[in-house]
Amino acid sequence: MDPVAPVKMLSEIAELIDATLIGDGSTKIHGVSGIREAKAGEITFVANSKYIAEIAKTQASAIIVGADIDLSHSPTVAAILRVPAPYLAFVRVLEIFAFRKRRTQIGIDSTAIVGSNVRIGENVSIQPYVVIGDNVEIGDDTTIGPFVYVGDDSRIGSGCLVYPNVTIREEVSIGNRVIIHSGAVVGSDGFGFAKVSDWHHKIPQIGTVIIEDDVEIGACTTIDRATMTNGATVIGKGTKIDNLVQVAHNVVIGENCLIVAQVGLAGSTILGRNVTVAGQAGTAGHLSIGENSTVAAKAGVTKDIPPNSFHSGFPAEDHKQDLKHQAYLRRVPQLVREIEALRARIEALEGTVEADDLDPE
Numbered sequence: 342m343d344p345v346a347p348v349k350m351l352s353e354i355a356e357l358i359d360a361t362l363i364g365d366g367s368t369k370i371h372g373v374s375g376i377r378e379a380k381a382g383e384i385t386f387v388a389n390s391k392y393i394a395e396i397a398k399t400q401a402s403a404i405i406v407g408a409d410i411d412l413s414h415s416p417t418v419a420a421i422l423r424v425p426a427p428y429l430a431f432v433r434v435l436e437i438f439a440f441r442k443r444r445t446q447i448g449i450d451s452t453a454i455v456g457s458n459v460r461i462g463e464n465v466s467i468q469p470y471v472v473i474g475d476n477v478e479i480g481d482d483t484t485i486g487p488f489v490y491v492g493d494d495s496r497i498g499s500g501c502l503v504y505p506n507v508t509i510r511e512e513v514s515i516g517n518r519v520i521i522h523s524g525a526v527v528g529s530d531g532f533g534f535a536k537v538s539d540w541h542h543k544i545p546q547i548g549t550v551i552i553e554d555d556v557e558i559g560a561c562t563t564i565d566r567a568t569m570t571n572g573a574t575v576i577g578k579g580t581k582i583d584n585l586v587q588v589a590h591n592v593v594i595g596e597n598c599l600i601v602a603q604v605g606l607a608g609s610t611i612l613g614r615n616v617t618v619a620g621q622a623g624t625a626g627h628l629s630i631g632e633n634s635t636v637a638a639k640a641g642v643t644k645d646i647p648p649n650s651f652h653s654g655f656p657a658e659d660h661k662q663d664l665k666h667q668a669y670l671r672r673v674p675q676l677v678r679e680i681e682a683l684r685a686r687i688e689a690l691e692g693t694v695e696a697d698d699l700d701p702e
Contacts, residue, residue, distance in 0.1 A: 483500060
């Protein structure tokens with residue numbers, strides 16, 4: 342696709358998202374907005390009945406709606422594109438217009454430094470002040486933003502987007518259609534030290550990192566390389582990692598996981614498929630989290646979690662049990678007051694008994 346996408350005819354968009362078009366297919370669309378903010382020439386969407394009332398008020402030229410949305414009471418001058426999954430269709434439209442924002446220039450900028458035996462595919466953009474080491478391979482249709490460093494013997498697949506100021510260390514393997522946001526470091530040294538006589542001796546980190554296809558890595562996230570020669574820190578296909586995440590050496594993250602901001606995964610943690618780790622959660626090392634599990638925000642995982650679980654709290658435990666414990670904790674002030682009242686009554690009673698003993702009557 343041309344990296345600078347032209348204005349699209351509505352009929353073209355309808356074809357791209359496999360929609361049934363009701364309205365003028367020759368309408369020109371130049372942008373995408375929410376239904377309340379949209380202006381003429383823009384396209385928007387309605388995913389559920391909550392926003393039906395907005396249809397009559399929007400200024401958008403076209404609206405993507407679900408096949409089950411009843412428009413009989415919501416007249417509009419906008420064209421309608423009916424689809425089975427409106428949110429997904431809207432995402433696809435966003436992808437179309439996202440290319441207008443990148444405005445990449447195909448080729449290698451004159452300020453870039455490219456090492457020897459580098460293999461670069463077709464339609465690749467190597468932007469200003471990029472540094473690429475020796476024996477690097479970069480696939481077709483990939484964009485490498487300004488000030489990116491790619492170390493020796495690394496591989497970056499096709500259709501990738503590497504934003505400015507990313508560091509990709511030596512011998513790292515990155516799959517196809519991977520997005521890496523600014524400030525991320527892939528392949529940094531794992532945190533390994535041997536303490537001998539009160540001195541921390543650095544353990545060389547000589548493994549690698551493998552990023553599989555369709556992964557997204559957030560800004561300022563760090564992914565450490567494995568310790569041993571044949572070891573790898575692995576990020577599975579389709580996994581999405583948010584900003585400011587720490588992935589330690591030898592971690593293995595399965596396919597289609599979601600790792601939210603400020604998560605810390607300690608060394609040799611293993612995540613199964615479809616695991617969600619919410620914001621600011623953390624794990625101890627050398628444990629596993631089973632597939633289809635969720636770790637709630639700020640949870641601290643200290644032992645293995647079975648598949649299909651929902652854990653929260655610190656130390657993390659089954660969410661229902663954690664909720665009970667939280668409820669008990671909220672009762673502590675009341676319980677303290679009751680104990681103090683009981684203690685006062687006991688002391689008063691004991692005082693009365695002692696006084697009676699002294700009084701013969």
